[in-house]
Amino acid sequence: MISIGDLSQTLVMKRWQAQLKSDVLTSGAEVTTGVAEDTGKHLKGDLTSLGRISADLSNRESRSIALSELGIRATSTQQSLTSINSAWSELKSSLQHVEFAQATVDRNALSESARAAFGLTISNLNTQVAGRSLFSGVATDRQPLAGENDMLNEISQVLQGATTADEVEMRLDDWFSDTGGFSALGYVGSQTDVPPLDLGNGQRIGLSVRADDNVFRDGLKAMAMSVFATDSSLNLAPSEQIKLLSRTADALNGAESDLINSMAKVGNVESRIDRMQQVQEAEVQNLEAAKLALTEIDQYEAATKLEQAQTQLEALYTIVSRRSQLSFLEVMR
Numbered sequence: 001m002i003s004i005g006d007l008s009q010t011l012v013m014k015r016w017q018a019q020l021k022s023d024v025l026t027s028g029a030e031v032t033t034g035v036a037e038d039t040g041k042h043l044k045g046d047l048t049s050l051g052r053i054s055a056d057l058s059n060r061e062s063r064s065i066a067l068s069e070l071g072i073r074a075t076s077t078q079q080s081l082t083s084i085n086s087a088w089s090e091l092k093s094s095l096q097h098v099e100f101a102q103a104t105v106d107r108n109a110l111s112e113s114a115r116a117a118f119g120l121t122i123s124n125l126n127t128q129v130a131g132r133s134l135f136s137g138v139a140t141d142r143q144p145l146a147g148e149n150d151m152l153n154e155i156s157q158v159l160q161g162a163t164t165a166d167e168v169e170m171r172l173d174d175w176f177s178d179t180g181g182f183s184a185l186g187y188v189g190s191q192t193d194v195p196p197l198d199l200g201n202g203q204r205i206g207l208s209v210r211a212d213d214n215v216f217r218d219g220l221k222a223m224a225m226s227v228f229a230t231d232s233s234l235n236l237a238p239s240e241q242i243k244l245l246s247r248t249a250d251a252l253n254g255a256e257s258d259l260i261n262s263m264a265k266v267g268n269v270e271s272r273i274d275r276m277q278q279v280q281e282a283e284v285q286n287l288e289a290a291k292l293a294l295t296e297i298d299q300y301e302a303a304t305k306l307e308q309a310q311t312q313l314e315a316l317y318t319i320v321s322r323r324s325q326l327s328f329l330e331v332m333r
Contacts, residue, residue, distance in 0.1 A: 057287045059200075064280045066197050067205075071273045074207050074266055077134050080124040081209075081263045087117040088219060088256050095226070095249035098242055107230050107241050114226030114248060119148040121219060125211040135211040136189030144189030144211035151186050151220075152227065159228055163236070165243035169225060176221040186220075187212040199276060207269050215258040222251030 094113055101107045122145050125135045132140040145151070158175050162168045175181045189211060196206025228234060229244035236244070 053287055057284065060280055060284045060287065063197075063199055064277065064284065067199075067273055067277050067280060070197055070205065070207060071270070071277070073129060073132075073134060074270045074273060076127060076129045077207065077209055078263065078266045078270065080127045080134065081259065081266065083124050084121050084219070085256065085259050085263065087120045088252050088259065091117040091223065091226075092249050092252045092256065095245055095252075098245040098249065101242065101245065102238070104230075104238070107238070107245065110245055111226055111228075111230040114223045114229075115148075115152075118152070118220065118223040118227055121216070121223070122148050122151070125216060133189065135209060137208075137210050138192045138194055139188075139190035140194070142188065144187055146186050146188060152224075154181055154185050155224055155228070156231070156233065159231075159234060162234060163240075165225075165229075165236070165240045165247065168228060168234070168236070168240075168244060169247065172221050172224055176217045182217060182220075183212065199280075203276070205269065205272050205276060207266065209262060209266065213262070215255055215262055218251060219255040219259065222248045222255055225251070 091113055095110060098110065101110060125145050126143040127134050128143070133143055136142060136144040146154075155172070155175060158171050158181060159168055162171055176186075177183075191212075193208035193210065194206065196204040198204050225244045226248040229236065229241040229248075
């Protein structure tokens with residue numbers, strides 16, 4: 001029969017065992033990390049500074065993630081613009097001596113090249129990264145431009161009945177204007193730019209390139225002139241076809257210059273993002289150092305406490321094992 005005294009002694013030993021096991025685990029962790037396990041106790045209940053640093057760290061890390069995402073968008077945007085620039089440059093080069101394209105097959109080939117560049121431009125402006133469109137403004141959930149075939153079909157209907165290069169160009173000017181078919185049917189993104197990223201302290205950084213920008217309207221309009229120059233439904237005279245092909249080359253000169261300016265602006269944003277990421281990383285490192293200064297402990301002292309707790313636990317093991325034949329591992333369970 002177990003006496004009340006034996007039960008009381010057993011409960012005391014169990015509490016002592018639990019406390020010693022906790023001390024061993026705590027001190028062991030502190031020896032390994034060099035950081036206090038119980039920060040409240042370590043800072044004597046004053047968690048104000050630690051809370052402020054932790055909140056600032058969280059904000060900085062969120063901004064770093066947002067900067068990284070903006071950097072990916074900027075890089076992808078630049079890649080798309082570079083691809084468009086290459087397509088326009090190649091088309092412009094092929095049209096340099098269009099006056100010598102007297103054969104129908106040669107003019108048809110130039111129209112096909114223009115259509116390929118037209119389609120590639122639309123494809124690049126419809127680029128998505130992680131499911132978000134780059135050139136749709138705030139409407140990142142959808143592609144900004146109608147498909148190549150759909151857009152050309154709409155333009156074809158507008159051009160029916162035109163008999164001269166001047167008339168074709170005039171109708172294209174109307175269609176690609178702010179109040180024309182392009183705004184209603186060609187561009188289906190938002191008229192609002194993605195808002196800039198707020199980095200605090202009055203610093204903001206944004207990327208605003210939309211598929212309805214004038215540079216892209218002008219480029220698409222220029223290529224459309226060549227696409228429809230040899231269109232059988234218009235049946236323009238060879239001299240009028242050559243006029244349209246030639247005007248494409250002239251129009252692409254201006255559009256390409258504007259495109260290079262857009263690429264330079266995106267490049268500046270990329271550089272700013274790189275600099276801001278470096279600043280953010282430095283500030284995060286400083287905050288982490290300040291946090292560590294508050295929570296770090298004397299590892300020698302922690303090792304001493306660990307040794308003491310282990311010694312006491314082993315002593316308890318000796319007592320308990322004599323009473324119940326338990327192994328040390330079982331005591332630690």
